[in-house]
Amino acid sequence: xxxxxxxxxxxxxxxxxxxxxxxxxxxxxxxxxxxxxxxxxxxxxxxxxxxxxxxxxxxxxxxxxxxxxxxxxxxxxxxxxxxxxxxxxxxxxxxxxxxxxxxxxxxxxxxxxxxxxxxxxxxxxxxxxxxxxxxxxxxxxxxxxxxxxxxxxxxxxxxxxxxxxxxxxxxxxxxxxxxxxxxxxxxxxxxxxxxxxxxxxxxxxxxxxxxxxxxxxxxxx
Amino acid sequence: xxxxxxxxxxxxxxxxxxxxxxxxxxxxxxxxxxxxxxxxxxxxxxxxxxxxxxxxxxxxxxxxxxxxxxxxxxxxxxxxxxxxxxxxxxxxxxxxxxxxxxxxxxxxxxxxxxxxxxxxxxxxxxxxxxxxxxxxxxxxxxxxxxxxxxxxxxxxxxxxxxxxxxxxxxxxxxxxxxxxxxxxxxxxxxxxxxxxxxxxxxxxxxxxxxxxxxxxxxxxxxxxxxx
Numbered sequence: 001x002x003x004x005x006x007x008x009x010x011x012x013x014x015x016x017x018x019x020x021x022x023x024x025x026x027x028x029x030x031x032x033x034x035x036x037x038x039x040x041x042x043x044x045x046x047x048x049x050x051x052x053x054x055x056x057x058x059x060x061x062x063x064x065x066x067x068x069x070x071x072x073x074x075x076x077x078x079x080x081x082x083x084x085x086x087x088x089x090x091x092x093x094x095x096x097x098x099x100x101x102x103x104x105x106x107x108x109x110x111x112x113x114x115x116x117x118x119x120x121x122x123x124x125x126x127x128x129x130x131x132x133x134x135x136x137x138x139x140x141x142x143x144x145x146x147x148x149x150x151x152x153x154x155x156x157x158x159x160x161x162x163x164x165x166x167x168x169x170x171x172x173x174x175x176x177x178x179x180x181x182x183x184x185x186x187x188x189x190x191x192x193x194x195x196x197x198x199x200x201x202x203x204x205x206x207x208x209x210x211x212x213x214x215x216x217x218x219x220x221x
Numbered sequence: 222x223x224x225x226x227x228x229x230x231x232x233x234x235x236x237x238x239x240x241x242x243x244x245x246x247x248x249x250x251x252x253x254x255x256x257x258x259x260x261x262x263x264x265x266x267x268x269x270x271x272x273x274x275x276x277x278x279x280x281x282x283x284x285x286x287x288x289x290x291x292x293x294x295x296x297x298x299x300x301x302x303x304x305x306x307x308x309x310x311x312x313x314x315x316x317x318x319x320x321x322x323x324x325x326x327x328x329x330x331x332x333x334x335x336x337x338x339x340x341x342x343x344x345x346x347x348x349x350x351x352x353x354x355x356x357x358x359x360x361x362x363x364x365x366x367x368x369x370x371x372x373x374x375x376x377x378x379x380x381x382x383x384x385x386x387x388x389x390x391x392x393x394x395x396x397x398x399x400x401x402x403x404x405x406x407x408x409x410x411x412x413x414x415x416x417x418x419x420x421x422x423x424x425x426x427x428x429x430x431x432x433x434x435x436x437x438x439x440x441x442x443x444x445x446x447x448x
Contacts, residue, residue, distance in 0.1 A: 007310045066437075069384075070429035071422060072391035075402050079418050082406070086231035086415035160294070161385070167296035171395060178299055191307035198299050205294040216339060 010192040017184035017193040024180030025200055031094075031166045031176055035101040036159055042102050043109025048139075050114055061110075068107035074168050076100040081172045093174040097166075105162050112154045116147030153215040160208050164201070177201070230414075237416040241408045245420050248404035249428065255322055255400065256387040262326040263386065264379065267333025274338055275363060285334060292331030297389050300324045305396045321393040329386045336378045340371035376443040380436045388429065401425060 049061035068076070081096035091099065120143050128138040148155065170179035181197035270289070274282050292300075305320045315323070344367050352362040394403040405421025 003311045008307060066430060066433050067426065070388075070426050070433045072388040072402070072425055072429075074391040074394070075422055075425050078402065078406060079422050082409065083232070083415040083418045087228060164294075164296035167298045168392070170298070178296065178302070181299075182302060185302075185306060189310075191303060191310065194299065194303045194307065198295055198303060201296060201299060202291065202294050206290055209290055209294045213335065217342065 006190075008191050008195050010190055013184075013188050013190050013192045014196045017181070017188070017196060020180045020184055021177060021193065021196055021200065024175060024177040024197075027175055027180075028163075028166055028177040031097065031169060031174070032163050034098060035105060035166065036162055038098065038102045039105025039109050039162055040155075042106030043111075043113055046106050046110030047113035047117060050110065051117065065107045065110050065114075068103045069111065071104075073100065073104045073165055074171065076104055077168060077172060093169070093172045096172055097169045097174060101162070101165070104165075105158075108158050108161070109155070112151050112158060113147065115154070116151035117143060119150045120146050153212055156208065156215070157212045160205055160212065163205060167201075232415050232419045234414055234416045237408075237412050237414055238420060241404075241412070241417045241420060244404045244408055245401060245417070245424055248399060248401035248421070249424050251318070251398065252390050252400040252428065255318060255325075255390050255393065255398070258322050259325040259329060259387060259390070260383055262322070263329025264333050264383065266326065266330035268337055270330065270334040271337035271341060272363065272368075274334075275341060275367075289331040289334045292328050293335065297324060297328050297386075298392050298395065300328070301392055301396060317393065317396045317398045320396060321390065321398050325386055325389055328389075329383065332382045332386070333379060336375050336382065337371070340375040341367060343374060344371050373443055377436070377440040380439050384429065384432050384436055387432075388425075391425070 046061055046065055049057055050065065052058050052061070077096060077100040080091060080100045081093065084091055084096075124142055124146070125138060128142040129135070133141065166176060167178040169176050170182060173179065175183075177197050177200060181193045184193035185191060270285050274285055301320060301324050304315070304324055305317060308315060308320075348366055348370070349362055352366040353359075357365065390398075390400055391402045393400045394406060397403065401421050401424050405417045405424075408417035408420075409415060
């Protein structure tokens with residue numbers, strides 16, 4: 001018991017690690033502000049392309065969605081970070097994270113938007129078009145607002161996944177929260193910094209996880 | 222021409238493909254083994270926890286909710302590092318593949334518990350009452366009436382979640398599990414060439430594309446009906 005407290009809940013070590021972890025947290029938040037919007041916009045484009053008029057475009061978009069949903073994000077990240085230099089492009093850790101997260105998150109968000117758009121009946125399109133709205137206007141003012149509302153729990157829960165995923169940026173030495181915690185762990189030979197990092201992730205994500213559960217239940221009911 | 226051959230040399234060098242195929246294939250078997258074990262334990266533990274909640278014994282339910290929330294909110298990589306580096310210091314030594322299996326199983330169990338529980342809740346009260354009034358006991362009602370209907374609803378979300386979590390086997394590379402990504406990065410640093418990385422990526426796509434497509438099929442087949 002003593003050993004567990006010493007190893008995992010060592011307050012003195014946590015106090016020393018806190019400033020480093022807060023710097024990491026800042027980096028994690030910056031990362032989220034970068035990759036979540038990238039994914040949301042990319043996903044919407046994937047979804048719209050998967051419903052394009054031209055069949056090849058549709059197929060390409062669907063193939064893209066399936067491909068990037070099949071590749072584990074860490075594989076994608078390492079491929080971009082240590083594979084691209086062989087093609088003469090040397091992305092920084094941040095660029096590599098941005099590229100791989102854009103591709104990964106867009107495919108997941110894309111699939112969610114697609115389900116949302118498909119949940120809106122054709123009658124809505126017909127009615128909106130018959131009032132004189134153009135296709136783009138119908139999409140923007142009639143279909144998307146309802147589609148997004150229908151899949152809101154999925155969009156939020158995927159955002160939680162993206163935020164959690166930023167932790168893999170530590171593998172390419174981007175000094176975000178988990179990287180800082182692991183640094184502190186390897187210096188102190190003690191797991192308390194990792195517990196502290198877990199607590200910080202929990203503080204940020206737990207309320208959102210609860211919210212998603214409630215939203216899902218309300219819609220399922 | 223020059224650019225093209227340089228590209229082929231960096232990403233599809235035939236000699237290296239030949240040399241490292243056995244290693245990558247070995248990685249594939251390890252990935253598949255761990256993924257299968259995770260799917261098995263994760264889904265069954267998740268189902269057991271959801272069933273445990275139907276007894277409506279509030280201290281137990283509260284514990285299950287706390288467990289599910291924590292393992293849904295924490296990044297799996299944080300848990301992997303915590304277990305891998307933390308446990309040896311309190312005298313528990315687990316091999317790295319066991320750490321990966323344990324963590325991913327718990328994460329999958331947490332998500333599955335929530336999905337199964339939502340499925341069980343979605344079955345109308347009248348079903349319970351009707352079944353009980355025919356003389357079925359509590360467990361009988363659960364096994365023969367509620368679960369068959371509830372589980373059907375949960376097929377698509379469970380499939381999608383399972384795919385997402387089995388892909389996390391790639392995290393094992395960070396703690397030295399010899400799965401595909403680990404074999405690929407090792408081979409890449411030995412050969413100074415990106416071909417093994419390309420092979421690893423292709424192996425993952427070959428493994429998971431069929432599952433992703435199966436998931437999409439199940440989604441339309443067992444449509445999760447919402448309002």
